[in-house]
Amino acid sequence: MAQAAVRDVQVGYLENAQRELAARTMRSQRMASDRTEVINGAMAASGTCPPPIFVSQNEGAYFEDLDGNVYLDTCMGFGVHVLGHRPRPVEDALRAQLAKGWHLSLRGEEQLAYARLIQSAAPWNERVVFCNTGTEATLYAIRAARALTGKSKIAKFDISYHGAHDGVLIWPAPGSPADTPTPMSFGYGITDGVMSDVILLPYRHPAALAAIAAHRDELAAVLVEPVQGSLPEADVGGFLAELRALCDDLGLILIFDEVLTGFRLAFGGAQERYGVTADITTYGKAAGGGLPIGVVAGRKDLMDAFGDFTAPKGIFFGGTFSGNPLSITAGRSTLRHLDSHREIYDHIDGLTARLTEGFNGFSARNGYSARIVSCGSMWQIFFRNEVLSDFEYEGKDAEGAFYLHCLNMGVFIHATHRCYLSAAHTDEHVNQLLHVFETALHMVRADGLG
Numbered sequence: 001m002a003q004a005a006v007r008d009v010q011v012g013y014l015e016n017a018q019r020e021l022a023a024r025t026m027r028s029q030r031m032a033s034d035r036t037e038v039i040n041g042a043m044a045a046s047g048t049c050p051p052p053i054f055v056s057q058n059e060g061a062y063f064e065d066l067d068g069n070v071y072l073d074t075c076m077g078f079g080v081h082v083l084g085h086r087p088r089p090v091e092d093a094l095r096a097q098l099a100k101g102w103h104l105s106l107r108g109e110e111q112l113a114y115a116r117l118i119q120s121a122a123p124w125n126e127r128v129v130f131c132n133t134g135t136e137a138t139l140y141a142i143r144a145a146r147a148l149t150g151k152s153k154i155a156k157f158d159i160s161y162h163g164a165h166d167g168v169l170i171w172p173a174p175g176s177p178a179d180t181p182t183p184m185s186f187g188y189g190i191t192d193g194v195m196s197d198v199i200l201l202p203y204r205h206p207a208a209l210a211a212i213a214a215h216r217d218e219l220a221a222v223l224v225e226p227v228q229g230s231l232p233e234a235d236v237g238g239f240l241a242e243l244r245a246l247c248d249d250l251g252l253i254l255i256f257d258e259v260l261t262g263f264r265l266a267f268g269g270a271q272e273r274y275g276v277t278a279d280i281t282t283y284g285k286a287a288g289g290g291l292p293i294g295v296v297a298g299r300k301d302l303m304d305a306f307g308d309f310t311a312p313k314g315i316f317f318g319g320t321f322s323g324n325p326l327s328i329t330a331g332r333s334t335l336r337h338l339d340s341h342r343e344i345y346d347h348i349d350g351l352t353a354r355l356t357e358g359f360n361g362f363s364a365r366n367g368y369s370a371r372i373v374s375c376g377s378m379w380q381i382f383f384r385n386e387v388l389s390d391f392e393y394e395g396k397d398a399e400g401a402f403y404l405h406c407l408n409m410g411v412f413i414h415a416t417h418r419c420y421l422s423a424a425h426t427d428e429h430v431n432q433l434l435h436v437f438e439t440a441l442h443m444v445r446a447d448g449l450g
C-alpha cells in the first residue's frame, strides 16, 4: 500500500476543506448513504464518524479508504493494534491456524499457552477465563464479585468506560458537582434497579475514598480503569495505591479494567507500570491481537467463581465463541511478540512523549488552548481544559475544524478523539503529526475560529 505523503496545505478556509473532503470521498459517501437502508448507528456498527470514511485496507500505521486516500492512523482499532495493522507474526500465525480450521465446541492446545502468557504478564493472575469482548469481561468480573460477596453494589468512577452492558453505562449528569456526580444512564433502557446498584465516584477525588468507605457494607467491588481512556493522565500511581490500600482495609474486591491498558502500557499493563495489583483484572483489545477477545483473570480464590455455577458462589459464564482458536491465536502471537520485544514499550512511549511535548510547547508558544494529555502510548488532544468534546467533526467550532483539516492532510483522528501509537509508528510519523497539527491550528486561527 502506498504511503501517505504530507500534503502541502495553504492557509485556507473551512469551506474549502469541506469541499475538498467531499470531492475526494465520493465512494465513502455513497457507502454511508446506502448503509442507512439496512444498518443503524454509525458509531456502534463500525466506529465511523462524520464525515464518512470507509476503509478498504490497512497496513502498519496506515489505512486506505474506499476512494484510495491513504491516512496515517491514530485510532489503531480503538487501541487494539499495539503492533500496528496486520503485523507479520500475527498474520502468519492466523494463516497457519486457518489451514487447521476454526472449530468452536472443543478446545485445542492453543488456549493453555495463551493463558500462561496472560499469567506471566501479571503473576497474581492465578486463573484465567476467556470471553469475547471487553464488555463481557467486565460483566463477568462484576457478576463474580457479586456472587462471591453476596452484595449487589459496584463502585465505578464517573467518566470511566467499561463496555456496553447495562450495569456500567452510568455516567455523571451534565453539570453535576465534581465531588458527588449525579448518576445518569448513558442512553435509555437502563432500569432504575440497575442504576441503583452503582455508586458513581469522582475519579481521583478524595470524596471517592470517603464514599467507598461509607458504602463498604453494600459494595461487592470497586471497579476502576487504572488509566482512563477518556482522560489518559499518567500521574495516577498515588491514587491507585490509595485505592488498593483502602480496599485492603475494608476487605473489598478491587477490579482493574485493563481492557485498554493491558499489554499497552507495559506487558503487565497498568499494574506493572504503577506497581499496584488488582484482585480481578479484565483484558481485551490488545490481548486479542486484533480479533475479538475478553479475558477475566485474578486470584484463584476469587476466580473459583468461574467453575460450577450450581455450586455456592459459582456463576454462569459461557459463549459460543469464547476462546475461539482464531482469537486465541492472534492474541497469543501478539503477546509472544510483545513479551520478547519489550523494547516496543520504550519505543511507543518515547514517540508519544515527544509528540506531547512538541505539541504542547508549540501550542503554548502560540497562545492556543489545545494540549495533549498522554500516558504511555495513549493520548488525546483537549481543546477546553480536559472537557470531553462532542463527537463533532464537521467544523462548526475550532475543534471540529481542526480535525477536519487533519483529515485533509492525511491524518485520521477518530471522532472519539482517543488516540494511540503503535510499534508501526516511527519518528517520522511524529514529525508528520506535529507538522499537520501545527498547520491545522494555524488554519483554524486563520478562519477566525480559535
Ligand SMILES: Cc1ncc(COP(=O)(O)O)c(C=O)c1O
Pocket (backbone or CB within 6 Å): 078, 132, 133, 134, 135, 136, 138, 161, 162, 163, 164, 225, 229, 257, 258, 259, 260, 284, 285
Ligand atoms: C476500559 C474499557 N473497558 C471495556 C471496554 C469494552 O470493550 P469492548 O468494546 O471490547 O466490549 C472498553 C472499550 O473501549 C474499554 O476501553
